[in-house]
Amino acid sequence: MSKAKGMDELRDMEARWRRRWEESGTYRYDPTRSRDETFVVDTPPPTVSGSLHIGHVFSYTHTDLMVRYRRMQGDNVFYPMGWDDNGLPTERRVQNVFNVRCDPSLPYDPSLSLAPGREGETLQVARRNFIELCDRVVQEDEKQFKELWQRLGLSIDWSETYATIDRRSRYVSQLSFLHLLESGEAELREAPTMWDVDYQTAVAQAEVEDREREGVFHRIRFDVEGGESFTIATTRPELLPACVAVVAHPEDERYRHLFGKRAITPLFHSPVPIYADESAEPEKGTGVLMVCTFGDAADVEKWRRLDVPAREVIGRDGRIAAAAWGEDPWETLDAPAAQKAYDELTSLFVNQARRRVVELLDEADALDGDAEKTRQFVKYYERGERPLEFVVTRQWFVKILDKKERLLEQGRRVTWHPDFFRKRYEDWVEGLNQDWCVSRQRYFGVPIPVWYRVREDGSIDRSQLIVPPKDMLPVDPAAEPPPGFDESQRGQPGGFIGEADVFDTWATSSLTPLITSGWPDDRARHERLYPTSLRPQSHEIIRTWAFYTITRSMLMDGSIPWDHVAISGWVVDPDRKKMSKSKGNVVLPTDLIDDFGADAVRYWAASARLGVDTTFDTNVMREGKRLVTKIKNAARFVLAFEGEGGEPEHPTDRALVARLRDLVEDVTARWDDWDHAGALAATEAWFWGDFCDNYLEMAKGRAYAGDTSAIGTLRLGLSTVLRLFAPVLPHITDEVWENGFGSGDSIHRASWPRVDELPGGEDDGRFDAAVEVLTQVRRKKSEAKVSLRTPVDHLDVRAPHDVVRRLEGVMDDVVATLNAGSYALVVHEGSQDIVAEASLGEIEKKA
């Protein structure tokens, strides 16, 4: 059989089972069964606008392994699938695919029709048109993901799906938020917020990452009122106009005498207080630093603590704002000069302003020494390209800072696999320094369901919230009027305006257990499906998805959202780097399934333990493919015999059953311990070694002779090991099961093997002793470079007394296996070794 043909057959076989499972509803959740026999998965909804990645295959397989095991253990499995389609990744994709931008001020155009890959000028479209394009893109993406999951053989119940932008998700997200509002845990705040100037949206702590980059220390001389001067080293000279104070450490001898005096900023001539502050480190820079509005989180913190004014100079677009200086002038000793300097910076981007202000400082002779390069860590939005700024905006926050202890406690109630990832969760909780900002100034997301009153004078009264009644949800306050109002009153005096912001994508995906459970209206379903059993996810989103989900459940009713969290590692390339698109080393999952088959790809994923980063290695997939073939061939042999056989009676057969019993016990314990890789390795070692290489060879002769003990044991071994393999290799095992053991139902609905269901048997060492004799004779044949079929004229086995006794019962099989004519089995004392000597004959030439 050619390789190509074999591959075709494999592909057809897998496709056939895919269809069968779907048609038979093999993986359907049974809503009538009780809660304690139910295993619920809080499936990660993949970001559908991302690319299909080998990492997906890896981690989703891990989930499916455990799911299949639990199902065979008799659990009623609830294994849904969600799509994470709301949020920035989708918006960005739509912008690229259709070459459009959203302009919320435009009216909806129902006739707008765009083709993907549209060329020419970027088109501005209305918010509703934009959202329609988002919907279109995600539907296409979801199809591709579904196809991959099905080809991979994930045992998902496809009648249970959701998307984070669908009606149900919007309903749950908005309703849960209204509960937080009611309990006072969510509130509107005008405060400095981390702000991405490109996306022009607020971002939360969890979406921020530090990136190392080169900064430049500029040394700026400040005068002190009444004479004297000092030098500040700063990497952000453009914030000089925003400087509201100067601080040094209270013990710093260089500056102690200045505390209480005022410094004069160069260029802007603004007198600012000089404070003593413990946070200033004498070794850093010159030991004295500016407090600005706002250079970093430390500035925000000092601004709050030191009671200094705010001088906002950076606008939401990342440019130096024009209005700031003019409308509410800050104290200065030389207003015209200050205004002139500020005009030079106005409307420049931060980078440009930095260069310009340095030039101005140089002209004013306020630089003290040369600039000096330094490595610094700067905060970026994880999807952003320019550093975050702190900008005062109005945002919705969920209070979490006051709940650290309780959050830690919730984390301890969850079982983490592997356990050390709990530590990462705890580190994150302990390091929290901001409440959760849940509002985003984006479009394709779940709208924040509130309106605000417009006063008679036309100003907006944000203290007067209008919230929708529950039966109005989900609602889009930007498109629908609140109860008791008419759309014509939007923006009018005495009327209302709708909140334009949408929720952070995590604000919705942190509710996945509730989205699927039917909360809060379908109480019966909710009680059966919540809390869930298992949350699978990867480790880089412990601080987001795991953390926020724990937070939301705690805020809802003090519960934990799941009993277990299973963390999959990353797929890394041979250089130990995470495989990613940007590194150009992506392998298409569908190509791998084409080349090796789904079972083989699953075998590779299953070979890796939870939490361990794993090298992408097609050799392991090749191994998996060989295993699939081996199972097929062994089954062909076992199932070729007539009848079902009988109880194991022969000593060899009884020994095999004993070893099978040990295997089932060991493998089951490993699955229960969430060690799918160990379970697979143990199963495979037994199957390939004990079963195929040794037992099959020894029992072969009796089986051909119609011995019911041999035939029965062969079938027992096969049917048992098939079920042990079934979670990892769902296709080939079901194929063989149907041929040999199924009575119409899938192996995946068969019961997991149990030791107490296996027939009796015992292995007192006779199996290993027999194998030792086989090995010695095989070695002799191998050294003689003759065929293993070469007959043995006479076999002489010497062993200690007790070993001889054990061998007696199995010598007929040993002799048959070795093709030996006569044999002698004698006791030799004084050595614990078995010595087998064989006099080789010659293969009879065929006539």
Added chain:
RNA sequence: GGGGCGUUAGCUCAGUUGGUAGAGCGCAUGCUCGACAAGCAUGAGGUCAGUGGUUCGACCCCACUACGCCCCACCA
């Protein structure tokens, strides 16, 4: 700067409670046995990162060091 994980054969990885190191791939030498050449048999190949300690005995426990990966950190 703080923390987590790792370092075992050429490669990818196992190694239960401390008792003389294991698998697969690759390599070598053979073998077309009535399941299977996508196979079978046999074999070569390792100072278990380093140093010190505990112990009769350490890949395993402890300390330190080196290297790799990851997470976190107010980045003047």
